[in-house]
Amino acid sequence: MSDDVLVRARGLEVHFPVRGQGLRRKQAGVLRAVDGVDLDILRGETLGLVGESGCGKSTLGNALLRLIPSTGGTIDFAGTDITSLSGRGLRELRRRAGMVFQDPFASLDPRRTVAQTVSEPLEVHGLRSGRSERAQRVGELLELVGLDPAVAGRYPHEFSGGQRQRVGIARALAGEPDFLVCDEAIASLDVSVQAQVLNLLRGLQRQLGLTLLFISHDLSAVRHISDRIAVMYLGRVVEIGPAAAVGTDPQMPYTQALLSAVPLPHPALERQRKRIVLRGDVPSPSAVPSGCRFRTRCPYVFEPCDDVDPALQPAGAPGQLAACHLHGVVGTPATAPDGVTAQP
Amino acid sequence: MTSQPGPAASSAPKPTAPLKPARPRWRETLGLLLRNPTAAVAAALLLGVILVAILDETLAPTGPNEIDVDERLQPPSGEHLFGTDDLGRDIFSRVILGAAVSLRVGLFAVGIALVIGSAIGLLAGYYGRWVDDVLMRFMDMLFAFPAVLLAIAVLAVRGPGSGNTALAIGIVYIPIFARVTRASVLGVREEVYVRASRSVGASDFRILTRHVLPNAAPPIIVQASISLAFAVLAEAALSFLGLGTQPPNPSWGLMLAEGRGYLQIAWWLAFFPGMAIFLTVLCFNLLGDGLRDVLDPRQRTLMGAASGAAPAGSEEGGDR
């Protein structure tokens, strides 16, 4: 694995306007789905991105691929700034970076055959000229994801969820991308099928030298597949590091709580396990707390948390970073209130 | 893939679900439609009407405008199946030839409305924002006009005749198609497979023509079928008012108008064209209903060969 960076985000923001009610629908606020993310994804690694619903992990994945416009910050892909790419350059990005979606029942056009779906990238990017060459490539791709090439002429409704997800992966791989974003790619599948798809993704990653961003709420799966794990909370990466370190010895209180809440299939272990039960709900991303965004639920909250927004800093194992003042107060002090301090 | 055991070899199950050969989608749709007895009968009857309209001259025993004063106002008999009118013209022949006029006007009108209305709806629904606002407000204005008044206005400007009747009816129906298409497109636009297509770099044009339109089509097709019924009716109404097809050309509406004065003494003058209108309109409506059922995606999943039969939809996709 070479250590250079394939995807680099700096201060990435995706803010959505929140419209008020009434006729004129004046902008009533800002929903900070992604709120200042710094992230490096190394070439050839699998980076797991975990967090609870609404933390912005899916928005981040979409924004990195320019499928959702960012409202601030920059994105580099393979050394090129892609933040405001358009036209030909954007098309090339689409070829070099693919996406696997969550729901295999929704992500395939029901009116198009497997062959038509998988060959769409080939047609769009003019990768194979001629029908027969494309058909042959589709066959190769289907085989690559473990499907019988003979199913190319069939429609999605004839397949099970796991098989459809394989079709979705084949489509994402058709452009021979360097980078693949899997957005909750196993969440809608049965347990036994999840394992099949996880193994497939891992195998493909090794075989094709892909860089993988594996977005999931399932910490067990993420730790299994990832080299490194990034944890998101309220639009920000709050901890990142080697999978083994983050998955066993997290340094950020939120990650600790998250990890302790994951149910394990060991009855004896479960009985003696101490759960860190967090207070209340995740605040709304349209009312992000000042200072540390986790402070409203954090069991260790202390002096600087109210005022200083913690930056990611080394904590725990080598390569592990956590955005928490417990590891030394580093960050941006809260400036004059800009109207979005939150307290229920 | 033969040299090294890739991920495929290690974990892949052979696909088990597909058993029957893949069938083109439209044939499946047709098969499902014909399994609905009402729709099947309606379709068969309409096919008959269309056949009659195509074969008009060959089927009609006499010319439509052949006047035979000796045979005026004859009741239905072996010689004149539907009787004759006040000029001694054979009503059976005129109903047959009227089918061609009525259907042509109907198809032409719906064709205009479908093409223009769907295009407007597609653009409005897909691009949204100001495109949507501008186009749809214009459609609202058109829609707010009383339909018959609008048609009369068009005919007053362009003069009567079946071609202009079709145009007038077509313009009246444009907003309906625009709205139906827009609503359907709004739903399809948000589908994950549209996002997926965008994620591999497909252009707007490609997405619109390959993904959005085919998937948004079912309600538009249903609307077309039902609009055909109304168009036939509208043609009859406008002809009845003297604005549509001009005498002596036969049109069901015109014949109905002409027969009105003789209802007391010769019921068959109005009865047979009336029945023709009634049956055709009914059949288009029934066909539309049938299509609605068959093209409904929920119906589709129920009947389709999805994997785990998922009774009551309670478990399918329920596992995260």
Next chain:
Amino acid sequence: MTAPVLEVSDLRVRLRTPRGPADVVNGLSYTVGPGETVAVVGESGSGKSVSVLALLGLLPARVATVSGRALLQGEDLLTMKPERLRQVRGPGAGMVFQDPMTSLNPVLTIGRQLIEGIRAHGDVDKAAARRRAADLLGEVGLPDPERALDRYPHELSGGMRQRVVIAIALSNSPALLIADEATTALDVTVQAQIIDLVEKLQAERGTGVIWITHDLGVVAGIADRVLVMYGGRCVEDGTVDDVLERPAHPYTRGLLGALPDLAEPVDGVVPDLATVPGTPPPPTDLPKGCVFWPRCPVRGDARCEHEQPPLAVIGSAAATLPHRAATWCTEGPEGGRAG
């Protein structure tokens, strides 16, 4: 031992589908004691949800044929008159579904819905019902219950909504609580809160709980007893320790092996997960013989292809809660956790 709250024997459900009859549940028997939690585990199409919907008469009679016996505190639910069944649903058995939004009426306030349930099953005046509703919301951990009564479902978060649904289910102190994937749509931290809540309420009231889930981790945390369903049958049951630590059926072993395990230390290369090949069979097309054999890695017996193995006791038959599995291959390799 006290009398069981629920006693199900030989429950069978056949559904009419456009693709022919589907045998969704094929002879299911189990009991739930007071204060006991029975987890029903299975993948999609295993019949786990349908089996409980059938108990409460929630399957449309047009398409479902239900047979067998299901005694709720001695009364057979399956032969009960619809009016009686309606009475039983509140105070007898409460139900919590996966998506709280679908079990709440979006146009009525939380209070209206709670009070309605309370008054439908008891002679309580409005003010008393309202007080009781507020108490219930407080009990399930809703902050500021008085104000929450006047809120609409969409004003609450997913976790809070599920608490409301639990409050409604518990409003008539049922003897039995059925939770169907009740925490599946929730985040793990919220799931932990809900599970804690149910365990606490159960301990206080002695409610019997049927917890339907696909998540073996949740099972390990909450269940006393586990029932593994596959193809509409119970293929293995026993205490939670027996089933999860000493799985006997190849399917249970496969499921456990397919699970990425956070408790396992990672050092060096992480091996691939063991997988169960293929997908669960659709209930319209169940295999002959053992339901699992087409996907089974063992197939250690000549009867596998031809005959469905009965649930047989494994190990000590004298145990109060015997460990049973429906497989011909009990002597198969031990220890389900491959890799």
